[in-house]
Amino acid sequence: MVAKQVIAGLVAAVVAGGWWPDRALAQNTHEQAPATQEYALDIPRLPIIEALKEFTTQTGLLISFWPDAQTDQTRMVGPLRGKFTAEIALTRLLAESGLVYRRTNARSLVVMAPSLLGAPRNGVSGSDEDRSRLAEGQIYLQKKHRPPEPSLAAADQPGSAAIIGAPAVDHVDEVIVTGSRIERAGEGPAPVQVFTRRMIEDLGASSIPDVLRYTPQQPFTRAGHFYPGGAQYSQMRGIGVDTTLILINGRRVVATSNNLSLNAFDLNSIPLAAVESIEVLSDSASAIYGADAMGGVINVVLKKEIPQPLLDVEYGGASGGADLLRASFSAGFNTERLRTSVIFDYYRRDFLLGSERDLWRDQDYSRYGGTDHRNVAGLPGTVSSLRGDNLPGLSSSFAMVPEGSSGIGLTPQDFAGTAGLRNKSSSSAALSIVPAVDQRSIVVFGEYDLTPDLTAFAEVLYTDREVNSQEGTYFLQSAPVPANNPFNPFGQPVLVDVVLDGLGPRRFQHETEWLRGAFGLRGPLSSTWEWEVAGLVSTESGATLSTMDLSTERVNAALASTDPTRALNPFVDGPAGSPALLTSLIEPDRNHHFSRGRQFSAFLHGDWFELPAGPIRAVVGGEWRDESMIYDDRTLPVDDSRDMRAAFTELRVPLLASAVSNHDDVLSLSLAARLDDYSDFGSSLNPQLGLLWRPIDDLLIRGSYSTSFRPPSLFELHAPRTTVAQSGISDPARNDALSTVTFVAGGNPNLRSIEANSMTAGFVLTPSEVPGLRLLANYWSINTDHRVTFVHFSTMLANEAAFQDRIVRDVPTAADIAAGIPGRLLQIDLSRMNFGRLTTNGIDVEAKYQHTTRWGEFTPRLSATWVNEFTVVDVPKVPPVNRVGVANPNGTIPRWRVVGSIGWKRNGVGLSTTLDWLPGYMDANLSGPTGRRLSARTLVDVQASFAVDELIGPSPLWDDLKLQLGVKNAFNETAPFADIGYSLGFDSSQGDLIGRFSYLRLSKGF
Structure with a gap:
């Protein structure tokens, strides 16, 4: 308001x-x-x-x-x-x-x-x-x-x-300051980057993850196909998707339940049309908000005041697919005591398939000096002998099915021309680079003055989302074909590798309904104190339908059938059976998931008492929250809940004031502390200290120190324990003897929270001689310990002394004792554990300038992050590994991330361009760096906007009509080949295969 x-x-x-x-x-x-x-x-x-x-x-x-x-x-x-x-x-x-x-x-x-x-x-x-x-x-x-x-x-x-003033404030409505509950103007002890609505539109973003792609403090963003259901998450500083806290209007969200093991929130659930601004705090904030705020906080501020009805339509697409349609309508209604707004949003995006990009159309990466990752199954298929000897009548143990074969009446001699040939296929050709999305959302806000001193407020967000992704083709690999199969021409059992033509692609369909409501009351307690009480309820329910797997039992039965109408024919260059037979081989898997979060908070804030430099401003409050998760999975079902209670306080203490300063105080101290107590793992106390010093009006020097934590998730604590036996496990303690070992997986109720400490120190310079110029530099450091991680069994066996509680052996026999070796390996516990450390630090810099001339308004901006260190310890007795500048399957940490932009507006015409620069870095595979250096890349976005009424004069037909034309990735840069991508062929944390994306947007006010 x-x-x-x-x-x-x-x-x-x-x-x-x-x-x-x-x-x-x-x-x-x-x-x-x-x-x-x-x-x-x-x-x-x-x-x-x-x-x-x-x-x-x-x-x-x-x-x-x-x-x-x-x-x-x-x-x-x-x-x-x-x-x-x-x-x-x-x-x-x-x-x-x-x-x-x-x-x-x-x-x-x-x-x-x-x-x-x-x-x-x-x-x-x-x-x-x-x-x-x-x-x-x-x-x-x-x-x-x-x-x-x-x-x-x-x-x-x-x-x-x-x-209305202060050029640094782009939009002044009700102020939500991320990183503090004490309202302030200007800078705080920790840096906050704000994407205003105008900036979001100039970026041409279509979703919140699109916006956050321009945040250099986020070292990487996963490609759209990476997570199931097309989900996208944020992870500030690259320390994990579960270490960045997401807020909506200053209140936390519940982790998305469809990817339960990640304990993170899917940012695609929030419609961008409803967003007024996005505030990004690049510092820990557990003393303010509690758990998960280790790497930073992202606060999504929803629109509350809509001065006039607005219709917004956008259409865009890339070469070969990814067509996007977004339409939204928003309106508001205000009286003297009532403020309301409502936003309807529809978002649809179509597939972009791998067959449209050369890298996935042909997965033989040997042309780049890499590995051939094509599937050994193709169409037509390949036949092999069971024991590696030559096929009957042929000079090779394998042969390709002849092209154009009907599969009927074949003899071994028909394979003479293809003996020693193996047909392969690129399974990624049928994989979706961009999943298909259909999403409908409604956002409602209301605020009512019950009395001059009492205001009630409520907000509701509803999203109905369906995501479909393609996961490649159905195929049989080393499938046994009995001798009595009516189409087997070799008279003995053989193996086949073949793509099952006629079945279409494998699909993963995800449906979700999310409803979130917040409500509360606020008002004054005295002339200097205010209070607020608020409640929040969030529920998410959904289902996933996977048609990705074939029934091994049904496939084997069809291959062994002697009835030609019921038997699979893998020797044909085409469908291996009737549509009904092929469809019967699919084994659908449907899972249901549900999450609920409830929260109640209350706090007071105001001026405590006066010091010579000004009043001490204080916040004191408490919070109660509960969370429950149900994931109906046939292999790892989860059904559990927990609750949390917290008490928090925050102080801002002015230490020094000056009569010649244009600011509240010259030196001030910020103090905060929060105690969280969880029902299922214990409590955590986290303090925070901040200092602001303004030696001159134009210069602010600041710093902060805090501790933070991330509790083990419900999945990590309570996932059911499962066991599976596996043979052929090499035991280094017994001279690499092979054993059959029982592996145990699932939750670990003895986990403790991840702990971290962080500090920032920097300055903000706003020279009065150059109005509109802002320069910022900030050093940051984060150290985490007791990380919740999964350790591979080979690492445990190589460092058995450090994992004795997880390795079970038989009692050594007399022969074992004589040989000086331990007993036979029986069991290894692979459930998650608290192990490992991560340390990262670097420098953020930012410069922005807003300058108006007779030629128009110019707004250049530049922000960059330089990472000095990102070291991890995941293996005992091994020195820390610095991941900066080296590709990594967990996400590549580049030495630099640089984002620059410049905008111009005049007489209703606006032009803007944004550059996203990434330096080159070393490629790697499972064994380490490969010696290949991946080249630097620069993504360039351009946009033009036109206010029609300003260009050609006012008219009822085109008043408040705005047209935007834009191209993202104007020079069509796609991710280069990289070994770190394995079968995908590229580093999915530092690029994608979408390429150039063009869009047109129309907005009309009424």
Whole structure:
């Protein structure tokens, strides 16, 4: 909402414009903005709120907006183009709005209704601190009440004020500050990157993972086919998808249940059309939010205020498929006490198959110096002898089925021309590079003022999603064909490798319904304290239908049948049987999953007491949460739940203030602590310390230190124990003798939480000599211990002393004792364990500049992350391995990630381009680096936008009509061949096979 919580007393303070004499003197000395200064402006026709935001962005001046009850805050104003003083510009901009303005000091103005003009210019009461906050454009939300001054209270109903200014703030509505529950403007102890709605549109993103691809603090993003169901997750700093906490409007989400073992949230579940902004905190925050915030926090802020109905349609596609259609409609309804909005979104994306890309069309990677990963089964198939001797009548043990063969009446001599030939196929040709998606979503927000001091709020998000992925073709590999098979021409049992033509591709279908509702009350407790209580319920239910597997029993029966109408004919160049027979071989597997999360939280925040440098601001509260998961899988069913209780507090302590500073304080300390207690594994206490120091107005130096944790998931703790016996296991303790070993897998109720500590230190420079410029550098370090991991049995046997509790041996025989070897190997426990460490550190840098000239508005940005170290210890007695710059199946950590962009807008026309640069790195396989260096790559996106009414003039037909044309990956860069991809042939953590993607987007306001 448009700053409904800013109290009238603060607005009166802005109108008053009162200052300490020495602060006023400092402002006159350092921040001259004379009334005669002219600004080059290019403001399209917009709602009054949006127009004033553009005014502040292009001038650097600060606007406080104070309407009365009758003011239409969605009233359209503008356009305004040219070079004007601030006074002339506002006079023209507000001409048709019925509003007036008043300058309060050299850099601040207030816009108000004429009925409020009787307010004395410099005589309204309010603390100096309040005046300075508002005059400096800082966002300071306090309790909402009637204005104390008679001149302002004369209005029939209390209005609301919004600080429109401060160029660093792209959109000022209700403020949700990621990384703290204490509301603040500007920077905090840890860096937060914000993707505003305008930035999201300029990027041409169609989903939240698309947006996060431009976050350099995320070293890699998996290709769309990597996770089942087309899911996509975030993992800040690359330390695991289960170590980045996802929030919606500041409240955590429940892990997606379809990939239960990952303990992570599928970001595709949230429709991008409903997103107002995305806040990315690249620092640990368990002291604020609790579990999982080890690598960082991503807060998705949903739209709450929609000034006018909006229809948005997008269509795009790549060469050969991946066609995308997205349509959304949003609308809002506001009264004096009620604010509501609703968003409907439909998203559909079609397949892009591997046959459309050369790398998957032919998986013989020997042409790149790699391995031939083609499937030994092809069409027509290949016949082999059982024991490796020559097939009857042939000079080889294998032969390809002759092309064009009917499979009837064949003799061994028919195979003479293909003896020694083996037909292969590329199974990835039928694999989906992009799965097919059909998704419908509804988002509803409502807020109602029950009394002037009590507000109720609610938000609901519903998503119905269906994802279909292709997983290749059906085939038989080394399938035994008995001698009595009516089509077997060799008169003895043989083996066949053949693709089953006529069955179509294997499919994996995933259906999910997700419903999330949050509700609560908030209001003032006193003049300086506020309270909030909120509840949240989230349920997700779904089903997966897999038609990927063939029934071994049915296949063997069909191969052994003596009835030609019921027997499989693998010797034909075509379908091996009737459609009914082939279909009967498929063994569908349907699983159901369900998750539920409930949460209740309550907290107080406000000013505790005054210090000489200012008030101590405090937050104290508690939280209760429970989670339950049901996964109906025939091999690893899970049905369990747990609950959690937490208490937390947070303080912001000003240590030093200066009368000549334009900020609240020069030196401040942030303290936070949180205690979480889980019903199934124990408790964890996590503190956080932050420091902000501003030696001069233009420079902020900051740092933070915190601890964090990630509890073992329900799957890791409670998955059922299963056993399987396997023969031929080499035992190094018994001179590599082969044994039959029983392997145990499943949950481990004795797991402890993963623990981490992190620190950040850096600076933010905003030179006053160059308005609109912001420079940032930040050093970060994360150390994790007790990682929950899976250790391969060969590693355990090679380091048996470290895993004695997981290896069971028989009592040594007398011969064993005489030979000095242990007893026979019986059992190995492969369930997850707490083992290993991970240490990573590096530097983030960012530069952005917003500059308006007579030629338009320019917005260059550059952000980069340099990783100094990413060392892991996963094997006992082995030195740490630094993964930086070396391909890894767990995700490649590049030395650099660099994202740069530049945008330009003028007279309704906008152009933008974004570059995503990745340096070269070393390729690897299971044995380590291969010596091949993968070349650097640069992805270039371009977009053009047109505001039609500004280009050709206003008309009811095209008012508020916007057209966007864009190309992502304009130069059609696809991932190069890499051994680390094995059969896929490329590094799926650092590229994809989609290539160039073009799109067209139309939006129309009503």
